[in-house]
Amino acid sequence: MxxxxxxxxxxxxxxxxxxxxxxxxxxxxxxxxxxxxxxxxxxxxxxNDIARSLVQKKTGIITLISGPLHNPFFVDTTTAIVNYVNARGYKVNVYFGTEDNLDSIYNSVLETKADAIILSSMLYKDDIFFKIEKLGIPFIMYNRKHQENRHFVEIDNVEAGYIATNHILSLGHRDICWIGGPHEISTFYERYKGFKNALKDNGIDAKTMPVFFTNTNKDDIKRAFEEILELPKKPTAICAATDAIAIEILNLCLERGFHVPKDFNVIGIDNVELSKHHSIALTTVGLESEKSLGFIAIEKLFEVMEKKSACIQQTESVKLFPRNTTCKK
Amino acid sequence: MxxxxxxxxxxxxxxxxxxxxxxxxxxxxxxxxxxxxxxxxxxxxxxNDIARSLVQKKTGIITLISGPLHNPFFVDTTTAIVNYVNARGYKVNVYFGTEDNLDSIYNSVLETKADAIILSSMLYKDDIFFKIEKLGIPFIMYNRKHQENRHFVEIDNVEAGYIATNHILSLGHRDICWIGGPHEISTFYERYKGFKNALKDNGIDAKTMPVFFTNTNKDDIKRAFEEILELPKKPTAICAATDAIAIEILNLCLERGFHVPKDFNVIGIDNVELSKHHSIALTTVGLESEKSLGFIAIEKLFEVMEKKSACIQQTESVKLFPRNTTCKK
DNA sequence: CTCTGAAATGGTTACGTATTCATTTTCTTA
DNA sequence: TAAGAAAATGAATACGTAACCATTTCAGAG
Incomplete structure (x- = not known):
């Protein structure tokens, strides 16, 4: 060489x-x-980039730990993040975290002397938070937050759950079910909280409503959907905690020959790009702002890297995007 | 530290x-x-990873230059590639190439002393091919190939175009149009060639068929679609060179109130995951094998890295996946 | 011309690791 | 117990760059 x-x-x-x-x-x-x-x-x-990194103690690398791309939310955010980072002259080390591979990802990430980390793999109580903090480099979580309540950008999840549920209720539905993810994840916990709040505000006892907390892979969603179909009283509307779940529910409905929204109303949260496709046309709740959450997060991360900000705690407000998967009962 | x-x-x-x-x-x-x-x-x-890289002359990094994720083909391949690479203990530097940013990406890529490169941004006649070859590290192209005819994994694009077109013809359609991408890209060139071959074999003069070669962003596809709507004789079937284009055409059809396949048949090529969603149910042509093209490519790249192979030239065979966007005329 | 300060260039070192080669320690066996 | 082999450890160096400090060159003022 x-x-x-x-x-x-x-x-x-x-x-x-x-x-x-x-x-x-x-x-x-x-x-x-x-x-x-x-x-x-x-x-x-x-x-030689490597030699330069060694002497300058800057790698020019941002580590991104995203969720899997079969979740369209991560398609949107990964696109926004990677493009922004590259435009700023940095490189992106990307990982797609699932339940299985997170340990090995974290191992690798800690050794890589990245200049900053942006991640959406954090549990509400997660030891990795402290390990990353100890690295002493800027980091930010998007879409999820940690118990410590620092370094995150999220949408107003409680409000989002509330708006979605309220929309369904306002359409006259009373047999509703909720399908969300594990409550170790702040996002799911809070959206479900919004669901309960909405029910309460409408004078409905949350305990009477069927709820499902599933892992977010296709198989587990399918299993939950089958349970829904076997409920004594079939719901007329399904509130999904994310668009990814909602879109998969949509898929399962059609697969079984059901019609949406005639047989089932379906609503999601996140307003992913795919939900806008006219074949999907998913009613959902998402950011008021035009920017994607990934974009907001990476922008903030750079602010921290440039010492313009110290600690980000940002909750973005949301609104309803009514489309074709919901209708009056 | x-x-x-x-x-x-x-x-x-x-x-x-x-x-x-x-x-x-x-x-x-x-x-x-x-x-x-x-x-x-x-x-x-x-x-410190960096210091280790310097002395060992191995970075543990694979550079991936993908197309943008709003193309679902790249969702599938990026997933396969990143997960495979990480499972092998390597890291992935990812870029999403478009027409605008490729130069700056290549600059960055050449400086990064990656251990190997996998890319889908190559034009048929592209100088970057030689620059990368000069780096002396393993590399592979997926879904596209270079004039030099080395280091690629692709589907049989000519055959794919042929099968798609033939399917449409066999359904009785005679007013067909083709919508593809720029012919500097081998993929588009060859799929179009298959289109022409199929017409010829069915005794149809290819010159009488309307064809559109557009950039693959939404705006340009929309423009092409509008031209299609203004054709003197409205086609009953639209052959799209990729599922990404087909799915966007689907979107535009529905937006305009058309019904697919009643008003328009639509067929794509690639058999992307999204095409299997029951809201889309796109008829398409794709790999016979279960593996995704990205997976095959990255597997081959590792073979080269391990000196098990020297030069990959692989063309995978394809078959039809009939779904709901095509029907008898 | 000479002096002075600025401009231009070079020598040396540090970054943090793996590797090579040399040395010391330990173990084995007669 | 001594000798020789094997195991364990250490010292020095290389990787390729940027940064620091020292030196040389040059231009302009007096």
Missing amino acids: VSSKDVAKYAGVSQTTVSRVLNTPELVKPKTIEKVMKAIEELNYIP | VSSKDVAKYAGVSQTTVSRVLNTPELVKPKTIEKVMKAIEELNYIP
Whole structure:
């Protein structure tokens, strides 16, 4: 591999000068620059990122721990994050976390001397929070938060659950069910809280409503859906904690020959891009702002990296996006 | 930052021994290992990946240049690639290439001393091919190939175009149009070739058929669709070169109040996961094999990295997946 | 011309690890 | 118990760059 030393020798200057030509050319005589550039050209020299990282203690890498892309929410956020990071001249190390592989991901992440971390894999009570904090580098959670209540960007999940449920109730539905995820995740816990609040405010006893807390892979959602179908009183509306779940429920309904919204109303939360597709047209609750949550989060992370902010605690407000999967009972 | 030297001093051994404890513990006395591990624990030492990379000349990084995730094909492939790479203990630097940002991506990629590159951004005649080849590291293209005809994994694109078109013809449609992408990309060129071949074999003059070669972003597809609507003789079937285009066409049809397949048949190519969703149920052509193209490609790339193979030139066979967006005329 | 300060360049070192080679310690066996 | 082999450890170095400090070169003022 050709190094800056080789270039230096070839051009008849010192390695220091080669480095200067590339980093602070204003300190080098034009004629020298020319010489060095010619040598670089002819030797096909490409600076070694790794060596630079070592000496500068900056890797130019942002680590992203996303959820899996079969969840369209992470399609939207990953796109926003990666593109933003690259536009800022950084690189992205990406991981798709599931229940199985998180340990090995965290191991790898801690060794990588990234300049910052953005993640959506955090549980409400999660030891990894403290390990990451101990790294001493900027980090931010999006869509989930930790008990410690620091470094997060989220939507107003309680409100989102409330709005979704309230919408269903306002359409006249009274046989409702909730299908959400594990409550170790703040997002699911809070959205469910909104569900209960809405029921209460409408004078309904939450305890009478069937609720399902499932893992968010297709198989488990299917299992939950089958349980729904076997309920003594079939619900007329299904409130899903996320668009990903809602869209899968949609799929299962159609697979069984049901019609949405005639047989079942379905509502989600997140307002993912896919929900806007006219084949899906999912009624959902999402950000008031045009920006995606991923974008907001990565923007904030850079603020922290640039010391413009110290600690992010941001909860974005939400609104209803009525589409075609809900209707008057 | 605490280094292996600090650990060494704390444990009363040499830095070499610390390194050995972590990499070749079988060469260290158990008692010493214990001492060192205790020091590592107490000092909260985490080995520095960067320094290791520098001396070993291995970064443990695979660079992935994917297309944008709003194309569901890249959702599938990115998932497969990232998960496979991480499972093998490597990291992934990911980029989402578009027309605008490819130059800056390539700049960044060439500087990163990745151990290998996997990409789907290559044009048929593209100078970057030679620059990457000059890097001297393993690389592979998926879904596209270069004029030089080396280092690629693709589906049989000509055959795919043929099968799709033939299916439409066999359903009795005669007013067909083709909507594809720029022909600088091998994929589009070859799928279109299959389209023409099928017409020819059915005794139809390809020149009489309306064809559209558009960029693959939503706006341009919309523009093409509007042109289709203004054709003197409205086609009964639209052959899209990719599922991404087909699904967007589906969206536009529904937006305009058309019914698919009653008003328009739509067929795609790629058999992306999303096409299987019952709200979409897109008829398409895809891999015969169960594996995703991304998986096949990354598997092959590792073969090259392990010197099991030298140069990959792989074309996978395809078959029809009939679903609900096509029907007898 | 000479002096002075600025501009330009070079020598050396540090970054944190793995590796190579040398040395010390321990074990085995006669 | 001594000798030789094997095991365990350490010292020095390389990786390729940027940064620091020292030195040389140059331009302009007196």
